Amino acid sequence: xxxxxxxxLGLRLIPFRGLRYDPERVGSIAAVTSPPxxxxxxxxxxxxxxxxxxxxxVRLILPQAAAPASGHHQAAETLRRWLAEGILTPDPEPALYxxxxxxxxxxxxxxxxxxxxxAPSEGIVLPxxxxxxxxxxxxxxxxxxxxxxxxxxxxSYRGNGNATGATAVIERTILRPPxxxxxxxxxxxxxxxxxxxxxxxxxxxxxxxxHQALIADGHHRWATYLRLRSEQAEPGPWDxxxxxxxxxxxxxxxxxxxxxxxxxLPVATALAAVGDTFRVRTLDGPLPEALAALEAAAAIGNxxxxxxxxxxxxxxxxxxxxxxxxxxxxxxPAWRALDATVLHAALLEHIWQIPDAPEDIAYIHDTxxxxxxxxxxxxxxxxxxxxxxxxxxELARQGVTxxxxxxxxxxxxxxxxxxRSLALG
Numbered sequence: 001x002x003x004x005x006x007x008x009l010g011l012r013l014i015p016f017r018g019l020r021y022d023p024e025r026v027g028s029i030a031a032v033t034s035p036p037x038x039x040x041x042x043x044x045x046x047x048x049x050x051x052x053x054x055x056x057x058v059r060l061i062l063p064q065a066a067a068p069a070s071g072h073h074q075a076a077e078t079l080r081r082w083l084a085e086g087i088l089t090p091d092p093e094p095a096l097y098x099x100x101x102x103x104x105x106x107x108x109x110x111x112x113x114x115x116x117x118x119a120p121s122e123g124i125v126l127p128x129x130x131x132x133x134x135x136x137x138x139x140x141x142x143x144x145x146x147x148x149x150x151x152x153x154x155x156s157y158r159g160n161g162n163a164t165g166a167t168a169v170i171e172r173t174i175l176r177p178p179x180x181x182x183x184x185x186x187x188x189x190x191x192x193x194x195x196x197x198x199x200x201x202x203x204x205x206x207x208x209x210x211h212q213a214l215i216a217d218g219h220h221r222w223a224t225y226l227r228l229r230s231e232q233a234e235p236g237p238w239d240x241x242x243x244x245x246x247x248x249x250x251x252x253x254x255x256x257x258x259x260x261x262x263x264x265l266p267v268a269t270a271l272a273a274v275g276d277t278f279r280v281r282t283l284d285g286p287l288p289e290a291l292a293a294l295e296a297a298a299a300i301g302n303x304x305x306x307x308x309x310x311x312x313x314x315x316x317x318x319x320x321x322x323x324x325x326x327x328x329x330x331x332x333p334a335w336r337a338l339d340a341t342v343l344h345a346a347l348l349e350h351i352w353q354i355p356d357a358p359e360d361i362a363y364i365h366d367t368x369x370x371x372x373x374x375x376x377x378x379x380x381x382x383x384x385x386x387x388x389x390x391x392x393x394e395l396a397r398q399g400v401t402x403x404x405x406x407x408x409x410x411x412x413x414x415x416x417x418x419x420r421s422l423a424l425g
Contacts, residue, residue, distance in 0.1 A: 010124060011157065011208040013113035013245060015094035015201060018194075019148070019419040020180070025087050027053045029182040033190075033416040036151055036217070037061040039365050055087050057416030061142075061150050068138060076145040090424055095194035096201065097418055098173045099244055101411050103188045108251045108411060109170055111195075111204065112152055112418055114240035115213075117229050124212050125155065126396035129219045130404040134358070139224040147422040149242035151415040153218030157211040158393075159247040165207025167250050169200045180417065190414055213245060214393050216253055216409035242420040244413045248389070255392075256408040257384035259370040260343070261362040265352060265380045267309040273351050279317040287371065290314070291383070298385035302342045305383035308374030318342060326350045332400055334391055339384055340403040347382075356404075363405040 026032050031053035040046060040062060049058040059078055065071035082088045097112040118124040143149065163171050178191040195201060215222055225241035232238045246253060262270070274280060283290045290305055290312035297303035303316040326346040327336050335341060348354045354361065364370040367383060374381035387407050395402060 009209070010211050011213055011245070012116040013096060013111060013204065013208055013243070014116070014240060015096050015196070016114045016240075016242075016420050017090045017092075017094050017424045018097060018112075019083075019088045019090055019421055019424075021055070021416065022086055022089050023180070025085070026055050029180055029417070030184045032056050033182075033184055033414040034058040034061065036412050036415055038220075038363075039412065055082060057150065060146065061415060063142075068141065072141045072145040075142060076147075079146050079148060088419065090421065091194065093196055094425075095196045096204065097179075098170050098193040098195065099413060099417070100174065100178075100191040101188050101413070102191075103186075103411075106254075106411070108246060108253070109174070110244050110246035110251070111166060111170065112192075112242070112244050112413075114237075114420060115155070115243045115245070117225055117239055117241055119226070120399065125215060125222070126212060126393075127215050127219055127222065127401060128392050128396040129215075129402050129406055131220050131223045132356075132404060135220045136223050136227060139220055140227050143224060143228060149420040149422070151221075151419075152242045152244040152413050153221050154216040154246070154253075154409060154412055155213040155218075155243050156216045156246045156248045156253055156389075156409070157208075157213045159207075159211070159249040161249040163250075166204040167247055169195065169204050172200075184414060188411060188414070190417060192417055208245070214396055216246070216407075217412055218243075219404075237422045237425050253389065253409045254411065255386045255389050256365065256410060257386040258405040258408045259364050259367060259384055260348075260382040261364050261370055261373055262352070262354060262380040262382065263360055263362065263377065265354060266378055267306055267313065267374075267380045270306060270352060270380045271313060274315065274347075277319045277322045277346075277351065278315040281314045281316075283312040283314055285312075287312070287367065291367070294383065294385055298339065302337070302339050303385065304339065304343060304347070307371045307381040307383060308379055310375065318346060322346055322350070332395070332398060335395055335400050335402070338387065338391075338402060338406065340387075340406040343382065343384070344403045365408050 021029060021032050023029055032055050034049050034057045049056045060075045063071035063075040065074050099110055099112050101108045120127055159167060173193045173195055178193050181191045183189045229238045283293055293314055294303055294305045297316040302318050306313040327341060370381040392407055
């Protein structure tokens, strides 16, 4: 127990001076936002966002240059210029931020703050997916150059579902006028408030100290935070990382699959290699019907939907001998039964012999985009069915990581509403 009476065994979320766009200096707040860096998947996505406003945040999170190092330096110079010109300005005092997303019947609220970093072995923040070293290197170089956290990770914790503790503070805060309110082109309304009252901050702190969190989205950025902290000789702002923390007992997240695009594997070649190791059925209907068939098959066992040749091919009922030979046997049964496990171990590594490298595999969140890109370039889209959140959380508690890019939790926070400068603490 600490001298402040806080049990330092759970989450610690501290206020920070957020950097936010000055609405009088940009076309609109919506026009300067972006999806997270790894969700910009449309072929014209970067151009579309850059054209929306000359100050769109994509110029910081995905700077375009001939070489990565040049892009990182360019992003840092752009950030410095926007600060000097007042495009981005720091809030007057440290705060936690209540962030709300709403579209139709979907409502999500949470807290944006600087979270104390912890190793997986401490059991406070639980990762559930493997990460790719080259992505960590890229994100680390960008954060070093900009000395900023440009977009929050999405973390979830399971409260009691009642308006107590941090949730009670959130629901009192939303009765006040927001700092900003904007609607992005995807139809989501975003609102942001600040919390600076010491008593309310203490109420949040006491509540969160009893909880652990699951990384819902942002494994590479979390690993990057840990990498950069390890490089520091003294305690400081690098000991904390920008996150959005959601109580899924109150505001359940949606869980979607992340699909695979196999650049160099035509559908005909993929099917020929599969042979009789899976049951294969060709579906001639539209995408919604094919996805419904995938859902029905996935309720029984491992199932995948291949696309790219104008039709859909449902793979299910894998050969048991194939699974026994290819899926590692030293993991829990729930891990061995995951679609992503079977895809990577049995299909990608054994049958198709495709390395998990960017030139061979792309990970795409949007179903239509995955199909369109496969058809356009002659590759194969492997469409997945989402994993239930309880399975993800239980495996994470056991310290078992899922194959990379196994899940997509959402809705994801819009990037560009609030940034954290390491120079400001």
